[in-house]
Amino acid sequence: xxxxxxxxxxxxxxxxxxxxxxxxxxxxxxxxxxILPISGAAIxxxxxxxxxxxxxxxxxxxxxxxxxxxxxxxxxxVMPGLIDVQSRLFVIESEFNEGRSIAPxxxxxxxxxxxxxxxxxxxxxxVTAVYITPAGRxxxxxxxxxxxxxGSNDVGRMLLKGDIAVKATIGVSANNxxxxxxxxxQYSSIREALLSTKIYMHQREKHAREMAEYNKKRAEYExxxxxxxxxxxxxxxxxxxxxxxPTREVLAKVLSKEIPLQIEAHRVTDIxxxxxxxxxxxxxxxxxxxxxxxxxxxxxxxxxxxxxxGPVTVSFVETPRLEYRNHDVRNAAILSKRGIKLALGxxxxxxxxxxxxxxAASIAVANGMDKDLALRAVTLTLAEILGVxxxxxxxxxxxxxxxxxxxxxxxxxxxxxxxVLIEGKTVFERKDKx
Amino acid sequence: MKSxxxxxFISILLTACVLNALAHAAPVRRKLAVKAGRIIxxxxxxxxxxxxxxxxxxxxxxxxEVEIPWDAFVIEAKDRVxxxxxxxxxxxxxxxxxxxNMPEVPFISTFDSIDPISTxxxxxxxxxxxxxxxxxxNNTLLGGTGTIVKPxxxxxxxxxxxxxxxxxxxxxxxxxxxRMGHMQRFRRYMSDLKDYLEDYEQKKADAEEEKKPFDEExxxxxxxxxxxxxxxxxxxxxxxxxxxxxxxxxxxxxxKLDTVLVLGxxxxxxxxxxxxxxxxxxxxxxxxxxETNEQTNEEEMKVVPMIFHKAxxxxxxxxxTSQYGRRYLWYQAATAVKYGMKRQEALKSITLYPAQxxxxxxxxxxxxxxxxxxxxxxxxxxxxAQSWVDQVMVAGEIVxxxxxxxxxxxxxxxxxxxxxxxDTD
Numbered sequence: 001x002x003x004x005x006x007x008x009x010x011x012x013x014x015x016x017x018x019x020x021x022x023x024x025x026x027x028x029x030x031x032x033x034x035i036l037p038i039s040g041a042a043i044x045x046x047x048x049x050x051x052x053x054x055x056x057x058x059x060x061x062x063x064x065x066x067x068x069x070x071x072x073x074x075x076x077x078v079m080p081g082l083i084d085v086q087s088r089l090f091v092i093e094s095e096f097n098e099g100r101s102i103a104p105x106x107x108x109x110x111x112x113x114x115x116x117x118x119x120x121x122x123x124x125x126x127v128t129a130v131y132i133t134p135a136g137r138x139x140x141x142x143x144x145x146x147x148x149x150x151g152s153n154d155v156g157r158m159l160l161k162g163d164i165a166v167k168a169t170i171g172v173s174a175n176n177x178x179x180x181x182x183x184x185x186q187y188s189s190i191r192e193a194l195l196s197t198k199i200y201m202h203q204r205e206k207h208a209r210e211m212a213e214y215n216k217k218r219a220e221y222e223x224x225x226x227x228x229x230x231x232x233x234x235x236x237x238x239x240x241x242x243x244x245x246p247t248r249e250v251l252a253k254v255l256s257k258e259i260p261l262q263i264e265a266h267r268v269t270d271i272x273x274x275x276x277x278x279x280x281x282x283x284x285x286x287x288x289x290x291x292x293x294x295x296x297x298x299x300x301x302x303x304x305x306x307x308x309x310g311p312v313t314v315s316f317v318e319t320p321r322l323e324y325r326n327h328d329v330r331n332a333a334i335l336s337k338r339g340i341k342l343a344l345g346x347x348x349x350x351x352x353x354x355x356x357x358x359x360a361a362s363i364a365v366a367n368g369m370d371k372d373l374a375l376r377a378v379t380l381t382l383a384e385i386l387g388v389x390x391x392x393x394x395x396x397x398x399x400x401x402x403x404x405x406x407x408x409x410x411x412x413x414x415x416x417x418x419x420v421l422i423e424g425k426t427v428f429e430r431k432d433k434x
Numbered sequence: 435m436k437s438x439x440x441x442x443f444i445s446i447l448l449t450a451c452v453l454n455a456l457a458h459a460a461p462v463r464r465k466l467a468v469k470a471g472r473i474i475x476x477x478x479x480x481x482x483x484x485x486x487x488x489x490x491x492x493x494x495x496x497x498x499e500v501e502i503p504w505d506a507f508v509i510e511a512k513d514r515v516x517x518x519x520x521x522x523x524x525x526x527x528x529x530x531x532x533x534x535n536m537p538e539v540p541f542i543s544t545f546d547s548i549d550p551i552s553t554x555x556x557x558x559x560x561x562x563x564x565x566x567x568x569x570x571x572n573n574t575l576l577g578g579t580g581t582i583v584k585p586x587x588x589x590x591x592x593x594x595x596x597x598x599x600x601x602x603x604x605x606x607x608x609x610x611x612x613r614m615g616h617m618q619r620f621r622r623y624m625s626d627l628k629d630y631l632e633d634y635e636q637k638k639a640d641a642e643e644e645k646k647p648f649d650e651e652x653x654x655x656x657x658x659x660x661x662x663x664x665x666x667x668x669x670x671x672x673x674x675x676x677x678x679x680x681x682x683x684x685x686x687x688x689x690k691l692d693t694v695l696v697l698g699x700x701x702x703x704x705x706x707x708x709x710x711x712x713x714x715x716x717x718x719x720x721x722x723x724x725e726t727n728e729q730t731n732e733e734e735m736k737v738v739p740m741i742f743h744k745a746x747x748x749x750x751x752x753x754x755t756s757q758y759g760r761r762y763l764w765y766q767a768a769t770a771v772k773y774g775m776k777r778q779e780a781l782k783s784i785t786l787y788p789a790q791x792x793x794x795x796x797x798x799x800x801x802x803x804x805x806x807x808x809x810x811x812x813x814x815x816x817x818x819a820q821s822w823v824d825q826v827m828v829a830g831e832i833v834x835x836x837x838x839x840x841x842x843x844x845x846x847x848x849x850x851x852x853x854x855x856x857d858t859d
Contacts, residue, residue, distance in 0.1 A: 110617035113677040
């Protein structure tokens with residue numbers, strides 16, 4: 001009897017310890033320091049409460065429960081995780097060159113290697129998510145995806161959102177030689193693909209109408225047959241099957257504004273051609289790279305296209321390609337002053353370059369961009385352009401707890417990343433603290 | 435009275451003649467008893483000084499105290515280790531050419547390409563590999579169906595155990611395509627196939643409604659893929675890199691396929707994913723991998739079978755005939771044991787498990803009553819480099835004897851000493 005009592009007491013104690021442990025893992029409070037929520041003004045000496053991987057509360061007066069895991073962030077900066085909008089992380093090197101073609105049905109998720117070694121290195125610099133698209137070597141190259149750097153080896157678990165946008169390219173030469181005719185050919189190939197998609201959509205609608213009509217007639221026929229089985233009634237003819245075309249189906253989503261078309265264009269003529277296409281077909285346009293955008297800032301502002309700008313500096317780029325001939329570090333500043341919705345990307349030579357997100361924003365600020373806008377350009381505005389702002393991009397109640405704690409202001413290059421949390425779980429913690 | 439005894443005498447003589455003739459006509463002895471020094475049954479514990487009783491090529495009993503019938507032919511193997519013949523669950527050797535140039539050829543079969551006089555089969559028999567699934571190579575997306583053969587016989591028909599087993603799907607992109615394009619090609623094929631089958635069912639329904647005969651058959655070029663969907667064929671999915679494993683599992687889940695994973699050397703990184711999927715696995719022939727740790731710059735040794743063994747994954751070994759150290763199936767198992775794998779599990783990975791993966795474990799892969807008497811007689815322990823296969827028995831028939839291995843004799847002969855021509859002057 002005594003033994004049993006002992007066991008019961010022990011078991012209940014054990015259970016208590018277990019449940020406390022479980023709760024502790026689910027609730028985290030970051031206390032003290034300067035909080036940069038990005039969506040609003042900075043909060044001094046604030047508290048961020050995390051519950052089940054989401055932000056449960058944020059502000060100066062947050063009641064912190066007794067048994068939470070507490071992270072001391074006094075004298076530090078707390079901000080949402082950075083995102084690289086032009087990342088090549090996880091991309092298998094051999095997939096870099098996709099044949100020139102119209103292949104919007106491709107999916108970047110099929111070309112990723114989640115086992116690469118660089119991901120922790122990038123996460124350690126405060127980057128919690130990356131947006132990856134198929135490379136710009138094909139005219140229409142498939143859809144991109146946003147992945148979290150949560151240390152998983154399973155693309156399914158890393159995936160925040162797929163089918164973000166369909167990637168297209170105008171005016172990027174494979175052999176680094178410019179040819180007006182070649183650029184025209186690229187532009188008209190994309191236009192042709194969009195036009196035939198329009199025809200395809202029309203045919204699809206027509207078929208749907210015919211099928212509806214057939215079903216109605218068929219029902220009438222069945223009814224007549226039931227009432228007078230002997231009478232000869234002509235059977236309605238079923239319309240031919242409609243074969244869905246995967247290529248056209250994806251572009252149909254673009255034309256019906258379900259997915260934006262992200263067009264990589266560097267030079268003035270190519271940027272204008274991209275805008276022309278958007279005007280003609282009425283899709284949502286994201287201008288990618290936009291190297292000479294500052295020369296046609298007014299046209300871009302008028303088009304209401306979002307811009308994913310990068311590289312901020314050519315030193316991120318492998319070789320000084322022809323497309324970067326008129327590159328200007330003030331590009332981001334000039335475009336953002338026109339009120340254009342702008343995201344900044346690293347657009348580096350390899351996967352590991354994604355760690356330079358904060359540096360890219362700093363360089364933009366050094367060359368005239370507004371500080372707040374630059375920070376937004378690598379967090380909230382970026383998330384809005386990609387359609388993932390409901391999950392990441394700012395510190396707001398209900399969003400994922402993807403948080404970076406830094407020793408100083410994020411745009412100060414001397415600041416060090418102290419800790420990185422993704423959905424409340426620590427993925428990086430600085431070990432060599434003095 | 436006298437005539438009667440005559441008749442009796444003649445009849446006895448006749449019976450004797452007939453029996454004699456019968457004995458000469460049938461090389462397979464109906465009843466056999468193998469007296470072995472050690473029997474590695476795989477199914478259970480090893481038996482020392484045991485007997486395997488065989489009738490009509492099928493094992494009737496195994497054990498220490500098995501009574502030997504008076505009419506059984508006894509094979510004395512007191513100094514031999516007897517175990518089931520090794521099974522190779524995946525190979526593309528012994529083929530005229532392993533890969534087609536076209537990416538989607540599910541309708542071709544290795545049956546049409548197996549070369550019976552290839553030395554691969556001769557070597558296999560010599561090394562104790564008695565059953566093998568020959569599948570197309572890894573260069574084609576939908577590579578065709580496989581054939582299970584024994585490495586013995588002058589024609590493919592004579593070698594045949596089972597035709598139309600397994601279909602190769604390779605996730606390694608062929609030239610000029612990327613992984614994205616490769617997967618898309620597969621999805622497109624499957625959606626086209628679905629369309630085709632829907633059309634087919636519609637036609638069938640229409641014919642039934644109008645009471646017309648319907649005799650259209652499924653397109654022969656699509657039939658194997660239809661059989662894959664009906665689970666009449668197992669998909670052998672080749673994963674070149676660890677990243678391909680999740681795609682293989684996606685394919686398996688989307689189309690509800692019976693799947694065996696054929697892994698490349700890099701795939702050990704995806705061991706967690708593979709263990710969760712509970713799929714059978716065929717390991718790459720490279721079992722030990724050295725990798726440089728980029729942080730410490732130190733060389734790290736990865737023992738692939740141990741990584742999978744610890745994760746509880748069931749696997750089979752395969753061989754690579756072009757690599758000297760990986761040519762022998764027993765050596766693959768010995769390598770795994772050397773690095774800590776349980777002996778019994780390692781032996782299962784070259785007998786029972788591959789037999790299960792290719793669907794012949796009802797008759798092969800272990801020594802049990804009811805299974806086929808396909809045995810190898812070794813001079814010592816199977817994992818010892820100094821023991822060799824002395825005899826091979828396939829379904830109760832001795833098909834290989836080292837003493838009669840002419841080619842081996844030639845190889846083992848002392849080299850000819852060239853004599854210098856004498857001066858004739």
